[in-house]
Amino acid sequence: MIRFVVRRLAFLVLVLLGISLITFVLSHIVPADPVRLYAGPRATPATIRLIRHQLGFDQPLPQQYLLYLSNLLHGNFGYSLESHRAVSADLYDYLPATIELTLAAVVFILVVGIPLGVLSAVLPGSIVDQVGRVIATTGVALPAFWLGLMAQLVFFDLLGWLPAGGRLNESANPPPHITGLYTVDSLVSGQFATFGQSLFHLLLPAVVLGYGSLAVLTRQIRASMLDVMGQDYVRTARGKGMPRRIIVIRHALRNALVPATTVMGLQIGYLLGGALLVEDVFSWPGIGRYATLATLTLDYNAIMAVTIVAALMYGLVNLVVDLLYVVIDPRIAY
Amino acid sequence: MISSCGTRQRLTRALSIVGVAGLLAGSTMLSPLGVSAQHSGWVTSHPAAFVDQGTVTMVTDGSAADLDPASEELASSDNIDRNIGNTLVDLKGSSVGQVVPSLAQSWTITNGGKRYIFNLRHGVYFHTGHLMTSADVVYSLTRTIKAGLTNSYLLTRFISNPAKQIRAVGKYRVEIDLSRPQQFLLLALADSYVCMILDSKALKAHAKGNDYGHAYATSHDLGTGPYRIQSWQHNQQVTLVRFPRYWGGWSGPHFSKVVVQTVPESSSRRELLERGQADLTFDLTPQDYRAMQHNSRLQVSSPYGTEVDYIQFDDYGKLKNPAARQALSYAFDYNALLNGVMKGFARRATGPYPHVLLGYNPHGFTYQTNLSKAKALFARAGIKAGATLTMDEYPSTDLDAAGLILQAQLSQIGIKLQIKQMTEATYNGILYGTEGPSGRPDLMPFGWWPDFNDPYDMAVPLVASWSAGANGANGGYYKDSRVDSLLKQMETARRSVLVNDAHELQNIVTQKDPAALWLVEPAQTTVLQRKLKGYVFNPLELQTYNFYTMHH
Numbered sequence: 025m026i027r028f029v030v031r032r033l034a035f036l037v038l039v040l041l042g043i044s045l046i047t048f049v050l051s052h053i054v055p056a057d058p059v060r061l062y063a064g065p066r067a068t069p070a071t072i073r074l075i076r077h078q079l080g081f082d083q084p085l086p087q088q089y090l091l092y093l094s095n096l097l098h099g100n101f102g103y104s105l106e107s108h109r110a111v112s113a114d115l116y117d118y119l120p121a122t123i124e125l126t127l128a129a130v131v132f133i134l135v136v137g138i139p140l141g142v143l144s145a146v147l148p149g150s151i152v153d154q155v156g157r158v159i160a161t162t163g164v165a166l167p168a169f170w171l172g173l174m175a176q177l178v179f180f181d182l183l184g185w186l187p188a189g190g191r192l193n194e195s196a197n198p199p200p201h202i203t204g205l206y207t208v209d210s211l212v213s214g215q216f217a218t219f220g221q222s223l224f225h226l227l228l229p230a231v232v233l234g235y236g237s238l239a240v241l242t243r244q245i246r247a248s249m250l251d252v253m254g255q256d257y258v259r260t261a262r263g264k265g266m267p268r269r270i271i272v273i274r275h276a277l278r279n280a281l282v283p284a285t286t287v288m289g290l291q292i293g294y295l296l297g298g299a300l301l302v303e304d305v306f307s308w309p310g311i312g313r314y315a316t317l318a319t320l321t322l323d324y325n326a327i328m329a330v331t332i333v334a335a336l337m338y339g340l341v342n343l344v345v346d347l348l349y350v351v352i353d354p355r356i357a358y
Numbered sequence: 359m360i361s362s363c364g365t366r367q368r369l370t371r372a373l374s375i376v377g378v379a380g381l382l383a384g385s386t387m388l389s390p391l392g393v394s395a396q397h398s399g400w401v402t403s404h405p406a407a408f409v410d411q412g413t414v415t416m417v418t419d420g421s422a423a424d425l426d427p428a429s430e431e432l433a434s435s436d437n438i439d440r441n442i443g444n445t446l447v448d449l450k451g452s453s454v455g456q457v458v459p460s461l462a463q464s465w466t467i468t469n470g471g472k473r474y475i476f477n478l479r480h481g482v483y484f485h486t487g488h489l490m491t492s493a494d495v496v497y498s499l500t501r502t503i504k505a506g507l508t509n510s511y512l513l514t515r516f517i518s519n520p521a522k523q524i525r526a527v528g529k530y531r532v533e534i535d536l537s538r539p540q541q542f543l544l545l546a547l548a549d550s551y552v553c554m555i556l557d558s559k560a561l562k563a564h565a566k567g568n569d570y571g572h573a574y575a576t577s578h579d580l581g582t583g584p585y586r587i588q589s590w591q592h593n594q595q596v597t598l599v600r601f602p603r604y605w606g607g608w609s610g611p612h613f614s615k616v617v618v619q620t621v622p623e624s625s626s627r628r629e630l631l632e633r634g635q636a637d638l639t640f641d642l643t644p645q646d647y648r649a650m651q652h653n654s655r656l657q658v659s660s661p662y663g664t665e666v667d668y669i670q671f672d673d674y675g676k677l678k679n680p681a682a683r684q685a686l687s688y689a690f691d692y693n694a695l696l697n698g699v700m701k702g703f704a705r706r707a708t709g710p711y712p713h714v715l716l717g718y719n720p721h722g723f724t725y726q727t728n729l730s731k732a733k734a735l736f737a738r739a740g741i742k743a744g745a746t747l748t749m750d751e752y753p754s755t756d757l758d759a760a761g762l763i764l765q766a767q768l769s770q771i772g773i774k775l776q777i778k779q780m781t782e783a784t785y786n787g788i789l790y791g792t793e794g795p796s797g798r799p800d801l802m803p804f805g806w807w808p809d810f811n812d813p814y815d816m817a818v819p820l821v822a823s824w825s826a827g828a829n830g831a832n833g834g835y836y837k838d839s840r841v842d843s844l845l846k847q848m849e850t851a852r853r854s855v856l857v858n859d860a861h862e863l864q865n866i867v868t869q870k871d872p873a874a875l876w877l878v879e880p881a882q883t884t885v886l887q888r889k890l891k892g893y894v895f896n897p898l899e900l901q902t903y904n905f906y907t908m909h910h
Contacts, residue, residue: 056787060828064431064508069829074506107592108424108576117592173625181629188626188635194415194595194617307621309594316622317421317593322783 025350028358029343036339040332044096047331048089051324058322062105079103092328102325106317111329114314119333120204121191122303122310126295127205128226129234133288137238141245141284142277145253156242163239168298172232172305179228186228189307192221229306233298237291244287248280255279282353289345293338409611411909414890417627417636421593421620426575427498427554429507433901434620436551438596440902441616442485443554443581446476446495446532446547452896454664454714454811457544461490461555461582461605462532471539478530482605484557485579485586492526497558499524499534501570509552512809516540538850545810550899552809556580584906585616595619598905611909631656631885638886638893640901644701647883657888660703660881663897664712664816665807667756668874669749669764670834672802674795676741677834683872685735686801687725689767690760690875699759704878709864710806710817712879714897716853717813717860723869733771743772749801750778752785757803760877764801775801792828795835802833805880807900813860814848821845821863821873836873841866 059076060067067075076082080091095102101111144156180188191206192198199209199218206222252258253276261271299312307313311330318326349356420434427439447465450456459465462476482490500520503513516536517523523535536543547553557580561571564578579587584606585598598616600608619636621627628646630636632653642650651658671683696704711718736742747768751761765775778799780788789802808816819830822845823837841863848859867873882900886893892908 054784054787056784057791058783058787060790061783061786067508068511071506071508071510072828106423109592114592173623176626176629181633184633188629188633189621189623190594190619194619195413197589198591304622305626307594307619307623307626309591309620313593313622320781320783322787 025358029347032343032346036336036343039339040335041093043335044093044328044332045089047328048092048324051322051327052085054322056322058105058324061322079105092325096332101329104318104323104326106321106323106326111325114326115311115329115333116204118309118311118314121308122296122299122312124205124207125226125229125233125299125303125308125310126292128207128230129237129295130288130292132230132234133238133241133291137241138245138277138284140238141242141280142249142272144242144246145249146272148250153246156246159235160239160243163236166235167301168232168236169301169305171235172229172302175228175232176305187225189225189229189305191225191309192218196221229302229308232306233295233302236298237288237294240287240291241284244284245280248283249276252276252279278352282349285345285348285352289342292341296334296337406609408608409909411611411613413615413617414613414638414905414908415617415619415636416903416905417619417621417630417639419620419622419624419627419641422590422596422618423592424576425579426507426572427552427556428502428505428509428570428572428575430551430576431508434618436899437618437902438587438598439554439581440550440583440899441585441598441905442579442583442587443550443556444482444583445550445553445555447544448550449545449548449896449898451894452661454896454898455545455716457548460548461495465544469535471541472536474534474536474543475527476532476534478532479605480530482582483601483603484560484582485601486557486560488557488559490555490557490582491529492532494558495532495555496524496526497561498555499553501561502552505568505570505572507572512546512549512552516543516546541853542810542812542815545812549809550902554581584612588615593620606906613905613908616905628885631887634887637890638884638903640882640884642883642885644699644703647703647885648701650885655888657886657890658883659886659893659895660883661895661897662705662713662879663807663882663895663900664715664811665805665882665900666707666710666712666879667760667803667805667877668707668710669757669760669801669803669877670820670832670874671836671872672795672798672800672834673836673873674798674834675800676739676745676747677800679739680871681735682739682741683875684869685732685739685741686764687868687872687875688728688735689732689764689771690725690877691727691763691767692725692877693727694763695756695760695878699763700756700878700880703881703883704756705881707876707879709868709876710820710874711813711860711864712807712897714811715808715813715816716811717816717857717864719861719864722861722864725868727767729767729771732767736771736773741773744774745772746774746776747801748776748778748799749803750780750785750788750799751803752780752782754782754803754805756878756880757805760803761801764875789831789833790828794827798833798835801875803877804831804833806831808898810898813856813863814845817841817848817860817863817867818845821867834873836867838866838871838873841871841873 059072059081063072063075104111104114107114140156144153147153176188179186199206199213199215202209202212207219210218210222258271258275261275299310300316303310303312304316315330418434420432422435422438423432424430424435425439444461446460446462447457448460450458461479461482463479464477466475478492484490503510503517503520525533527533556575560580561575564574565571566573584601584604586601588597588599590596596618600614624642627639628642631639647658650656671677677683692706708722708724749761751757761777768775806820819825820832821836821841823842825832826835844859844863848856851859868876889910890908894907
């Protein structure tokens with residue numbers, strides 16, 4: 025097991041190196057000069073030269089890349105041309121917001137998706153199954169940004185039940201930064217009103233972000249359950265008079281969760297990608313919005329940092345998924 | 359200065375001496391080019407009690423990034439600076455040419471307009487707790503020039519050797535000596551984004567190497583303004599609270615808290631306004647403005663500023679011949695853009711000068727759409743049916759549509775317009791890049807506004823040959839020796855000569871040798887809750903708001 029983990033982590037480092045190189049090359053071949061953009065339209069050539077030198081952009085590209093890697097090893101992602109501060113400071117602010125949103129979406133997907141998938145399989149053709157089918161169809165068909173706008177229109181504009189965006193009300197002060205996850209930090213610091221507010225603000229973006237993955241998971245669980253329910257051992261258990269509830273939960277669901285776990289691991293990547301659009305719609309200050317801004321302004325260091333962090337997160341999540349297989353299915357061993 | 363998509367602008371207004379003198383009680387002011395001029399401060403009556411109006415919330419697309427006036431470029435940063443800082447002098451209300459005292463209580467112009475003496479207000483505190491003195495003024499202006507950062511250009515036009523030319527005379531007096539009379543210095547000093555006075559003690563204490571405290575000033579509140587920064591969550595929200603020791607006082611109704619929230623989606627901003635959860639916003643679509651005009655709880659304010667949107671011609675290849683550029687100007691359907699796209703939230707631009715700017719000629723030449731004439735002019739320029747022109751563009755309500763309108767018009771006379779869409783950053787990279795005219799598209803749309811009310815300041819970046827390529831916003835490498843000569847004369851010309859030169863320049867770059875297809879002056883629309891009072895728009899201070907004057 026340990027060898028497996030070490031091997032995977034080593035492979036992840038190689039992947040990150042490759043991603044950093046590809047991102048570096050791609051962002052630098054765009055026909056635009058980030059220093060010129062940073063300096064502004066009225067900057068004199070002397071000013072531009074000065075800034076280019078200060079930022080190290082006057083060095084040859086290979087040298088810039090090596091310097092970037094060297095800094096990266098020290099946790100230094102460089103300076104953001106957009107926010108005018110260290111990229112690590114930006115990540116410190118924005119990353120927890122995305123993690124919180126993604127975790128909330130995952131919770132929503134699991135809490136709704138697993139029961140819905142199971143019930144759809146156990147009660148085929150029922151109303152629950154029909155609902156599952158509608159979710160599956162719409163979840164795959166509707167883009168997240170459109171769904172987000174519609175959700176805002178209905179739940180904020182028409183009904184006034186939920187806030188339109190942001191992590192807290194504008195008059196509220198954020199809780200002390202412990203993890204950066206407002207729900208956690210507010211609970212830890214005993215600010216229960218802030219906790220409630222942060223949950224309230226999480227609800228709509230998390231549901232919108234998770235809706236597409238919910239569709240995938242529900243259908244996956246349903247299909248796996250139907251497959252497992254037709255297996256001999258389930259029939260045997262049923263023949264031995266085991267209660268249906270036990271058969272479904274202990275035998276069928278546990279086995280159906282193995283492929284579902286794979287799907288969920290892959291969906292984390294989708295959630296991170298979807299966060300780009302959802303965060304924009306809901307004014308959610310996470311790395312999705314940060315990445316959008318960085319791309320629009322050719323903020324090299326920010327683009328590279330977000331890409332590397334996203335790849336790292338994706339790699340780690342998939343490693344965890346692989347390890348979870350062992351827990352879910354004792355037959356699997358590394 | 360920059361595009362209509364959110365970067366900022368700085369401006370100035372032409373100095374209207376007579377207007378200022380008339381407005382300032384007890385002041386005497388002659389032409390800044392004359393012998394002397396003097397301003398004195400306002401006469402205040404008994405102050406009324408402070409009436410706390412609570413919180414005002416602005417929702418905006420952008421996010422403040424850099425608070426250092428020596429370098430910051432974004433309107434979203436300007437918006438914060440404008441409320442936490444002050445300059446020596448201010449533009450008066452919505453005037454582009456009248457100056458009123460601010461940190462300088464009075465000033466005198468002597469030595470034939472070459473020496474400016476500012477008498478500073480006493481008892482002004484920075485948000486850091488330090489008392490403002492002449493040392494702060496000298497250091498703030500000097501560092502802007504010497505640090506060599508983005509905004510240094512504004513002052514280097516007037517002051518080349520700050521160590522010699524700017525000096526403190528006593529604790530509350532500052533003198534600026536110029537090598538020649540400069541009628542626009544006061545207007546430049548009123549630029550609330552560049553010439554904000556900062557706490558020199560804090561800057562010096564946190565200076566790193568030769569940065570003159572730039573790294574520190576980027577993210578710290580070092581101003582004297584009515585509000586100070588309480589919290590700043592990057593890309594999310596800036597919260598300002600009233601500064602009790604503000605020199606302007608707090609008598610009467612004022613907001614005690616200002617929240618500036620970043621809401622990237624325009625539809626979300628509209629919803630927040632409509633539900634009363636925000637007090638003001640801007641940068642929505644013309645369709646939004648139209649719809650919101652019918653909401654009785656909202657007011658849609660659409661004054662005109664100094665922004666001009668245009669499509670720049672590449673002065674090369676197919677468009678080298680002025681007849682080809684005239685043809686394009688005739689081919690364009692201006693009404694389609696004004697009414698169909700902008701829904702009336704714009705007016706015709708007839709050259710580089712907006713209506714409110716000094717030098718604008720109301721009787722200047724205006725193109726009327728005429729495809730037959732366009733076809734004839736194209737033929738004269740050697741461009742036949744079947745020819746292809748190219749255009750790069752970035753997302754922008756009016757400029758996007760302008761490309762499509764032109765494309766449709768040209769197709770009627772057999773000319774194809776190929777449009778390439780890209781992000782604003784990539785587009786700016788091309789516009790401000792080093793690529794020569796042969797490597798550029800034939801047409802490049804853009805928007806521009808001046809730093810202050812000076813036709814020279816507006817025109818130089820756009821049409822001076824020395825501003826071509828990476829040296830300015832003359833992305834089409836436009837070069838006309840008559841224009842260059844006029845600009846050289848305009849830099850130091852007296853007002854009457856300046857205006858005549860501006861008229862002539864407008865005529866050349868519009869009719870004789872068009873530099874661009876001058877499209878529209880977009881209205882600078884802000885949507886506010888109807889109950890919100892005290893909003894004052896200044897045509898030079900676009901996309902920024904003075905919350906101190908606002909109340910319910």
